[in-house]
Amino acid sequence: MSVKRISKDAILLALLCVTGMVSLPLGDNIKVSLQLLTLFIIWGIADDIWDRVLIPALYLVIGLFIPVYAGFQAGITPTFGFVISFAFAGIPFHFIYKYLKTNEIFKYVLACFVSLIVVYIIGTIYLKLYLNMDWGKALLVAVVPYIPFDIGKIAICTVIMNAMPEKIKNPKPQVDQTPVEK
Numbered sequence: 001m002s003v004k005r006i007s008k009d010a011i012l013l014a015l016l017c018v019t020g021m022v023s024l025p026l027g028d029n030i031k032v033s034l035q036l037l038t039l040f041i042i043w044g045i046a047d048d049i050w051d052r053v054l055i056p057a058l059y060l061v062i063g064l065f066i067p068v069y070a071g072f073q074a075g076i077t078p079t080f081g082f083v084i085s086f087a088f089a090g091i092p093f094h095f096i097y098k099y100l101k102t103n104e105i106f107k108y109v110l111a112c113f114v115s116l117i118v119v120y121i122i123g124t125i126y127l128k129l130y131l132n133m134d135w136g137k138a139l140l141v142a143v144v145p146y147i148p149f150d151i152g153k154i155a156i157c158t159v160i161m162n163a164m165p166e167k168i169k170n171p172k173p174q175v176d177q178t179p180v181e182k
Contacts, residue, residue: 005047005051008047009046009051009054009055012042012045012046012051012055013055013058013059013062015038015042016035016038016039016042016055016056016059016068017059017062017066017068018068019034019035019037019038020033020034020035020038020059020063020068020069020070021067021068021069021070021071021072022034022070023070023071025071026145030145030146031070031071032146032149033070033071035069035070035082035083035086036116036119036150036153037153037156037157039056039086039089039090039115040112040115040153040154040157041157041160041161042055042056043090043093043094043097043111043112043115044097044108044157044161044164045161045164045168046090048094049090049091049094049095049098052090052091052093052094053087053088053090053091055090056083056086056087056089056090057087059083059086060083060084060086060087063075063083064076069083078127078130078131079123079127079142080126080130081122081123081124081125081126081127081130082119082122082123082126082142084122084123084126085118085119085121085122085123085126086119088118088122089115089116089118089119089122090115092111092114092115092118093111093112093114093115094111096110096111096114097111104162105158105162108157108158108161109154109158112154112157112158113154116150116154120142120143123142123143124138124139124142124143127141127142
């Protein structure tokens with residue numbers, strides 16, 4: 001890994017840690033956070049699959065000890081499954097965003113939606129098992145109230161990614177131009 005790539009990943013991780021803490025309470029046990037919004041942007045500008053998995057995985061580990069999760073939480077909570085899912089959701093995002101041959105905006109939106117479904121599945125399973133809920137209640141608590149907000153996050157991220165300079169979204173590998181001595 002190059003110093004530039006490590007630095008970029010560190011900045012993206014720091015951004016996730018800072019924005020991940022921010023959450024807006026909307027009622028009984030409903031908090032909307034910026035974690036997914038930040039992850040959609042990170043996944044869109046990360047260099048490869050390892051960065052799309054490594055950054056959320058490091059966020060998960062940091063959050064076990066430092067309160068960087070939504071609402072300044074740390075450790076294992078009922079919503080910890082969603083944090084776990086972030087590392088896995090970067091994988092389908094990578095393959096759709098990198099290999100699907102279609103319009104850039106369409107494949108970004110599709111990659112975000114598929115990743116969101118992965119987040120919902122893993123997070124709901126964890127919540128159901130952690131709180132011993134039935135499936136219907138787990139979906140009503142963990143998914144249904146957040147769908148409109150998460151669709152809004154995808155829309156915001158799509159606008160941001162569309163406005164972002166191409167060299168940030170798709171960095172070209174730098175070729176060493178140092179003259180070779182004979």
